Amino acid sequence: MSAEYESVIGLEVHVQLKTKSKLFCGCPAEFGAEPNSNTCPVCLGLPGSLPVLNEQAFLYGIQIALALNCRVAGRLKFDRKNYFYPDLPKAYQISQYDQPLSSGGHLLVEMKEGQKKIGITRAHMEEDAGKLLHEGRAGSVVDYNRAGVPLMEIVSEPDIRTPDEAYAYLTALKAVLQYVGVSDCDMEKGSLRCDANVSIRPKGETRLGTKVEIKNLNSFSAVKRALQYEIARQIDAAEKGETIFQETRLWNDERALTLTMRSKEEAHDYRYFPEPDLVPFTVSSDWVEDLREDLPELPAARKERFVKDYGLSEYDASVLIQDKDLGNFFEECVTAGAPPKRASNLIQSELLGMLYERGETFHAMKTTAAGIAGLIRLVENGTISGRSAKDVLADMLETAKPAEDIVREKGLTQVSDETVIAEAAKKVIAANPKPVEDYKNGKEKSFAFLVGQVMRETKGKANPALANKVLKELLG
Numbered sequence: 099m100s101a102e103y104e105s106v107i108g109l110e111v112h113v114q115l116k117t118k119s120k121l122f123c124g125c126p127a128e129f130g131a132e133p134n135s136n137t138c139p140v141c142l143g144l145p146g147s148l149p150v151l152n153e154q155a156f157l158y159g160i161q162i163a164l165a166l167n168c169r170v171a172g173r174l175k176f177d178r179k180n181y182f183y184p185d186l187p188k189a190y191q192i193s194q195y196d197q198p199l200s201s202g203g204h205l206l207v208e209m210k211e212g213q214k215k216i217g218i219t220r221a222h223m224e225e226d227a228g229k230l231l232h233e234g235r236a237g238s239v240v241d242y243n244r245a246g247v248p249l250m251e252i253v254s255e256p257d258i259r260t261p262d263e264a265y266a267y268l269t270a271l272k273a274v275l276q277y278v279g280v281s282d283c284d285m286e287k288g289s290l291r292c293d294a295n296v297s298i299r300p301k302g303e304t305r306l307g308t309k310v311e312i313k314n315l316n317s318f319s320a321v322k323r324a325l326q327y328e329i330a331r332q333i334d335a336a337e338k339g340e341t342i343f344q345e346t347r348l349w350n351d352e353r354a355l356t357l358t359m360r361s362k363e364e365a366h367d368y369r370y371f372p373e374p375d376l377v378p379f380t381v382s383s384d385w386v387e388d389l390r391e392d393l394p395e396l397p398a399a400r401k402e403r404f405v406k407d408y409g410l411s412e413y414d415a416s417v418l419i420q421d422k423d424l425g426n427f428f429e430e431c432v433t434a435g436a437p438p439k440r441a442s443n444l445i446q447s448e449l450l451g452m453l454y455e456r457g458e459t460f461h462a463m464k465t466t467a468a469g470i471a472g473l474i475r476l477v478e479n480g481t482i483s484g485r486s487a488k489d490v491l492a493d494m495l496e497t498a499k500p501a502e503d504i505v506r507e508k509g510l511t512q513v514s515d516e517t518v519i520a521e522a523a524k525k526v527i528a529a530n531p532k533p534v535e536d537y538k539n540g541k542e543k544s545f546a547f548l549v550g551q552v553m554r555e556t557k558g559k560a561n562p563a564l565a566n567k568v569l570k571e572l573l574g
């Protein structure tokens with residue numbers, strides 16, 4: 099980014115709540131059903147049908163608001179957002195306008211430079227629209243299964259300054275939603291969607307520049323790439339003295355650029371008015387406080403606990419808590435007897451990388467927490483070296499066998515017999531006169547080389563500390 103400009107970013111996230119039925123009718127909210135099979139007069143907007151609020155969706159909405167540190171409104175009111183579109187059979191969407199379910203929250207985001215607090219402007223409930231499918235020559239068709247599915251729209255303050263911060267915010271938000279258990283947060287199924295607002299301004303300027311909204315962002319990394327592109331485009335335009343228009347642009351991931359979609363609507367274009375078919379009602383603050391008490395442990399609290407109880411570094415803890423199940427797996431390893439730091443190291447520096455290379459997800463892997471704890475025990479008690487542990491782990495992921503069996507079958511037991519190591523060391527000394535002489539002349543690096551040769555001679559099985567000691571003695 100140019101040193102003279104800064105970017106100002108706000109994100110709008112739509113998250114689908116995992117209720118069994120839709121927001122205002124009893125139709126199933128499931129994904130992947132036969133097109134238009136999950137519909138009824140209410141979600142098709144037929145005349146005379148009346149919406150009834152889904153209590154579970156309302157409960158999830160409040161849980162999200164609390165988890166994001168928002169104030170919960172004392173009164174629940176819905177509004178009609180009017181616009182015509184083929185996937186919106188009523189020609190309006192039931193949403194919330196001037197009195198959102200919640201507002202004024204924040205989310206703590208982990209950056210390399212430390213924690214950053216991103217404000218949450220509001221989080222409100224609304225129904226989803228249907229889905230248009232463009233099927234080549236046959237023209238476009240519409241599937242109303244998604245019409246009326248419950249969503250929470252979570253709008254951030256324009257507190258985000260870089261594409262990396264946007265990525266970190268989305269990661270943190272997804273983790274919170276997963277921990278609360280209100281959504282499966284699957285971007286591929288559309289249960290988590292994100293639009294980004296971005297503008298630039300000269301550094302030191304406090305007024306906001308003209309913002310552009312970017313849509314069609316299908317992954318967190320697409321959000322990051324689209325923002326990088328758009329910021330560069332706006333700076334380039336500003337430097338050439340061109341006007342930046344307020345508009346909606348679509349991200350094209352294949353071509354890696356944003357293209358104009360339409361000029362941006364203002365709120366008054368939607369002619370919002372109160373939904374007359376849903377009577378506003380008050381929300382008891384005692385009930386809200388009970389829900390607050392019942393919230394599960396959230397990522398930030400869990401991170402603190404991992405640092406405090408297990409002695410992990412802030413960074414290690416933040417990696418482990420990002421995925422709820424990964425955090426659970428780590429704790430299961432500890433419960434199975436693994437020292438926390440060793441378990442954390444093995445998971446982060448070996449296990450996750452190996453799974454990535456194998457194209458496997460952590461959830462489908464063949465080994466268990468008890469299996470990992472068993473492997474760590476073998477390293478701890480000196481049966482195998484740290485180097486062999488990697489090979490054993492790779493085998494565990496392939497065969498699902500316990501570490502002990504693999505070590506026995508492959509003869510990987512660490513050699514701690516001094517005479518065996520001395521034998522190997524003598525061979526190495528005889529075969530490497532030059533490095534031996536260099537070492538005797540004070541070149542420490544040569545010693546590391548010789549230790550490496552002893553390890554090689556013993557096929558990686560020599561106890562490294564012992565190999566050091568024996569070699570040093572032999573070299574006088």
Ligand SMILES: [Zn+2]
Binds near residue numbers: 137
């Ligand atoms: Zn319905």
